[in-house]
Amino acid sequence: MRTGLFVTALALGLSVTALPASAETIHLFGPFKGEHGATSPIKGSASAMLDTTKNTLTYRFEDNGLTGPVNAIHLHGPAVEGEDAGVIAPIPGPYQTRMTGTLTLTADQVKDVLAGKSYINLHTEKFPSGEARAQLTTELTGHKHHMEH
Numbered sequence: 001m002r003t004g005l006f007v008t009a010l011a012l013g014l015s016v017t018a019l020p021a022s023a024e025t026i027h028l029f030g031p032f033k034g035e036h037g038a039t040s041p042i043k044g045s046a047s048a049m050l051d052t053t054k055n056t057l058t059y060r061f062e063d064n065g066l067t068g069p070v071n072a073i074h075l076h077g078p079a080v081e082g083e084d085a086g087v088i089a090p091i092p093g094p095y096q097t098r099m100t101g102t103l104t105l106t107a108d109q110v111k112d113v114l115a116g117k118s119y120i121n122l123h124t125e126k127f128p129s130g131e132a133r134a135q136l137t138t139e140l141t142g143h144k145h146h147m148e149h
Helices: 002-017 107-114
Strands: 025-031 043-051 056-064 070-076 087-091 098-104 118-124 132-136
Touching: 043 107, 043 132, 056 070, 056 118, 087 098, 087 107, 107 118
Parallel strands: none
Antiparallel strands: 025 043, 025 132, 043 056, 056 098, 070 087, 070 118, 118 132
């Protein structure tokens, strides 16, 4: 009888441990900083919520102090702060100093974002390679919470 209970408990335990890890919504943040030689007094930041169930990144950012209007915005990666990387996804316009939206990512891109290897890059006419960059990281928040809409 005890052997039967042990086998049943063991089978239940194995079935529970075989379940995938629960998904999370993770808050990310990054202040905008000048890059590629830009000395403009850029101010602003980017925040985002990464939904690991839907593989979506919902972003919100605000910027000012650029040398001119933004003509392109991209999510770039994988790269740590100070390194450049290719475009993960374009952020569609019209471009304003305050923007919100949602991007759909691949599983590998989600891993790069979680590892702090993605950034939002603001491109202007004077700095076509990017005038300002916000490296997205969880380090400044210290915990996970939901972004209010």
